[in-house]
Amino acid sequence: MSIIKYEILNKVAEVNSFTKAADLLGLTQSAVSHAIHSLEKEFGFALVNRNRSGITLTNEGDTMLLTIRKVLHFNEKVQQEAANIVGLTKGTIRIGIFTSVSTNWLPNIVKLMEAKYPDIRIELLEGDYIEIEQWLLSGEIDCGFINVSHSNQFDVIPLTKDRLLCIVSSESKLYNQSSISFKQLETEQFIMPAYGGYHDVKLLFEKHHVQPNVRFELMEESAIMSMVAHHIGISILPEMVLNSLLPGVRAIPLEIDSYRSIGLATRYNLSPAAKKFAELTKSSLNNDR
Template sequence: MSLVKYEILNKVGEVHSFTKAAELLGLTQSAVSHAISSMEKDFGFNLIHRNRTGVTLTEDGITMLIEMRKVLSAEELLRQEAAHILGVAKGTVRVGLISTISTHWMPNIIRLMDQQYPGINIELREGDYYEIEQWLLNGEVDCGFLNRTSSKQFDFMPLKRDPLLCIVSSKSPLYDKEEVDLNEIEDIPFIMPSYKGTNDVIANFEKYNVRPNIRFHLTDEKGIISMVEHHLGISILPQLAMAGLMNNVRTIPLKQESFRTIGLSTKQKLSPAAKKFVEVLKQWLASVKE
């Protein structure tokens, strides 16, 4: 069966649309539809559900796509190894990342990659920790920035300890504090960062047996900061998420040791292009620390 058909199902599985998949692959919608129908005929079962809102993979389709991605990954690795033998750095690296990394780290890293390895293409996909780990498990990305990993299928390389800080507005009773004890937070309206995966803020509260007075759950860090700026509560966020704050808010260190570990989770067998990405990442981090 043609690898092109595997690539088509892979893209349909990502964007849940024949039209968008066709646009991204440079094909017609009818070509995408025909390829899917052809595979379903060859396999003898449905790969997707068609409905008014788009298309989703069936359980059988998900199973087959996971195996197809292994084939596509092996084919990409084969091309990269051939280029490596010829002394040329080529290929694609698919990276899963959280919003703070895409904002603060990736512009610098991509600039260095473009300078040193112009033949390597970087594909970025932003999500939360849970989504990134699922993408790794399903073969949708080659590496991903996480705060930890529970899977033995991947290597986890710690990169940075990012302090967790309390963020308060000028109307908060904590505003003039030099440091905040987590126990002082229990009686103040709290805006909880909410996302799937290991939540460092919740883990910290559980570690020190603190029950915050949660007013809102929000996933977007900018939204949380805006709530604090409008005096609707306080919160705790990683230091990297709190650049460019307004004058009426400030961040305060926590008395209890509190941080998240930012690391890179990778396949145990990296492609040559992915190895170059890791090298450049380490190079940039070393330059920042100097």
């Protein structure tokens, strides 16, 4: 068994390319190709499909990768535990994040981690709630920020409740209100946030029997805010993404305070480095509050 071969297959699966994997690992393309061929010979079946559109894993490759990632995780944990024993904290941790977390929390957390644990390397993968959960399940990341109220599959450290607010432009008849009722949300065109996984806004509407007049669905929060600023509709966004509202736009509470609950979900058998990240994240956010 060669750990480096497993690392090569894992990287090829991530980037779907021998060339890109070689560049990222500091190897030649022929070395990457040879390692994959060696694993295929050792296992007795093909691991990758090679075609003009790139490299993808075979079904057998996908199955093996799940176990290989567990091997890599525990190999990393062994190295970190050994370093921990001799008084060093080092290693690599991979974190799943979504946009508002990367904008509001990550710069300070990363800065604190680098100051306190300079030998811990952090890698970030950005996605939505469901992608982060899938990455946790497949072993691609060590921990990730998710919606706490949705997931019961992981150890989760609760971090904050992020209020959902209605954003309206100065031309909306709702602009001067101190709060907005759920029925009033049906009276104007609505710009629906569009993302995969647990959908805070749609579930809020289902809970309160709101039938919005949806004009557009957009992924980017900045695009949603621009649409609202141009009087195309109203929307609902988490307070964390509303640090700098565009001119003529207000963020107004709903008649009943509604929230998304954000937490840090972790894999079982966390490595020492990942434990340090989780502890520092919780303490830094508590200090901020």
